[in-house]
Amino acid sequence: MVHSFVYEALPARVIFATLSAALLTEEMARIGMKRPIVLATPLQEPQAREIAAMLDEKSVGVFAGAVMHTPVEITEKALSIVREAKADGVVAIGGGSTTGLSKAIALRTDLPQLVIPTTYAGSEMTPILGETANGVKRTQTTRKVLPETVIYDVELTLGLPPALSAASGLNAIAHAVEAMYARDRNPIVSMMAEEGIRSLFAALPLIVKKPSDLAARSDALYGAWLCGVCLGSVGMALHHKLCHTLGGTFNLPHAETHAIVLPHALAYNTSTVSDIVERLARALGTGVPASKIYQLSNELGIGGGLRTLGMPEDGIDQAADLAIMSPYWNPRPIERDAVRELIARAWAGEPPRP
Ligand code: NAD
Numbered sequence: 001m002v003h004s005f006v007y008e009a010l011p012a013r014v015i016f017a018t019l020s021a022a023l024l025t026e027e028m029a030r031i032g033m034k035r036p037i038v039l040a041t042p043l044q045e046p047q048a049r050e051i052a053a054m055l056d057e058k059s060v061g062v063f064a065g066a067v068m069h070t071p072v073e074i075t076e077k078a079l080s081i082v083r084e085a086k087a088d089g090v091v092a093i094g095g096g097s098t099t100g101l102s103k104a105i106a107l108r109t110d111l112p113q114l115v116i117p118t119t120y121a122g123s124e125m126t127p128i129l130g131e132t133a134n135g136v137k138r139t140q141t142t143r144k145v146l147p148e149t150v151i152y153d154v155e156l157t158l159g160l161p162p163a164l165s166a167a168s169g170l171n172a173i174a175h176a177v178e179a180m181y182a183r184d185r186n187p188i189v190s191m192m193a194e195e196g197i198r199s200l201f202a203a204l205p206l207i208v209k210k211p212s213d214l215a216a217r218s219d220a221l222y223g224a225w226l227c228g229v230c231l232g233s234v235g236m237a238l239h240h241k242l243c244h245t246l247g248g249t250f251n252l253p254h255a256e257t258h259a260i261v262l263p264h265a266l267a268y269n270t271s272t273v274s275d276i277v278e279r280l281a282r283a284l285g286t287g288v289p290a291s292k293i294y295q296l297s298n299e300l301g302i303g304g305g306l307r308t309l310g311m312p313e314d315g316i317d318q319a320a321d322l323a324i325m326s327p328y329w330n331p332r333p334i335e336r337d338a339v340r341e342l343i344a345r346a347w348a349g350e351p352p353r354p
Pocket of ligand 1: 041042043044067068069070094095096097098100118119120121122123124126127128129130156157158159160161164168231254255
C-alpha cells in the first residue's frame with residue numbers, strides 16, 4: 001500500500017492527575033492565568049466552588065450558569081462578570097455545555113482556558129464551537145477556542161450518573177467510529193480511534209454495574225480523551241450530521257441521541273468502508289460492528305429508541321428530508337429512502353439493518 005495522508009496535531013497540554021491547589025496554580029502560571037473565572041452548570045456549582053476555594057483569593061468568582069447549546073445570552077452574562085472583575089482566564093469544570101461556554105468566552109476575549117472535563121463528550125479536545133442565537137445553532141471551527149490545558153481527574157467523574165455515563169461514552173465512541181472512515185482519516189487518528197473505542201467498550205458495562213469502579217472510570221476517561229482528539233482532528237459524516245439535525249429539530253438530549261443513532265449510522269456506512277471492519281473488530285471483538293454497538297447500548301439500558309426521548313413518529317419523514325437538504329461528505333452517498341429507514345429503525349429502537 002502507498003501511504004497518502006495529512007496529519008496535523010492540535011496544540012493542547014493534557015494531564016491525567018488528581019486535581020490539587022498546587023497542580024492548578026502551577027498549570028495556571030504556565031498559561032499566564034492569575035485571576036480566572038470558574039465556570040460550571042447550576043448542577044455542578046458545588047464542584048466549581050471547591051475549585052474556587054482551592055484557588056483561595058486567586059479566582060474572581062464562580063459563574064454556574066452554563067447550559068446546553070451555548071446560548072449567546074448566557075455567554076453575555078458570563079462576559080460581563082469577566083470584564084467587570086478583569087478576569088484573565090477561564091477555568092471550566094463539567095461536560096460539553098460548560099466547555100462550550102468557556103470556548104465562547106475565549107472566542108470573544110482570547111483568554112486562556114483550563115478545562116476539567118467530567119463527561120465523555122470530548123469538546124475539550126476540539127477547535128469546534130456550537131452556539132445558539134435566536135433559536136438557531138451555528139457551528140464554527142477556529143483554533144481560538146481550543147483550550148490550552150486540560151486536566152482529567154477521574155475522581156471528578158464519579159458523580160456522573162450511570163445512564164448519562166453510558167450515553168456519554170457512546171457519544172465518544174461515535175466520534176472515533178466516524179474518524180475511522182473520515183474523508184481526511186490518517187493512521188495516527190485511526191490508531192487513537194481504535195484504542196479509544198476499545199477502552200470505552202470494555203469500561204462502560206463495568207461503570208453501569210458499579211459507578212464507583214475507579215479503574216473502569218479511568219479507562220473510560222482515557223478513551224474519551226482519545227475519541228475527543230478524533231473529533232477535533234478529522235471531519236465527521238452522516239452520524240454527526242443526523243444527530244445535530246435530530247437534536248436541533250426535536251430538542252433531543254445530545255448524548256442519548258448519539259447513543260441511539262450510532263449503530264444505525266454505522267450499519268449504513270459499513271458496506272462502503274469495509275476496511276474499517278477489521279480495525280473495529282480489534283476494538284469490539286469479532287462480529288458485525290454495528291450489531292456489537294447495538295448490543296452494548298441495550299446492555300447499558302439505552303435500547304428504547306428515539307421515541308423514548310420524545311421524538312414524534314411523524315418527525316421521521318421531516319428528519320429524512322432535512323438530512324438530504326444540505327449536501328455533506330459521507331463515505332456512502334446519502335440516499336433518502338435508506339436514510340429514512342435508518343431513522344425509522346432508530347426511532348423504534350430496532351436493531352440496525354443487517
Ligand atoms: P452536559 O455538559 O450538558 O452535561 C449534562 C449534565 O450532566 C449537566 O447537568 C452537567 O452538569 C452534569 N454533569 C456533568 N458531569 C457530571 C459529573 N461528573 N457528575 C454529576 N453531574 C455531571 O453534557 P455533555 O454531553 O457533556 O455535553 C453536551 C453539549 O456539549 C452539547 O451542547 C453538545 O453540542 C456539546 N458538545 C460540543 C462538542 C464540540 O466539540 N464543540 C463536542 C461534544 C459535545
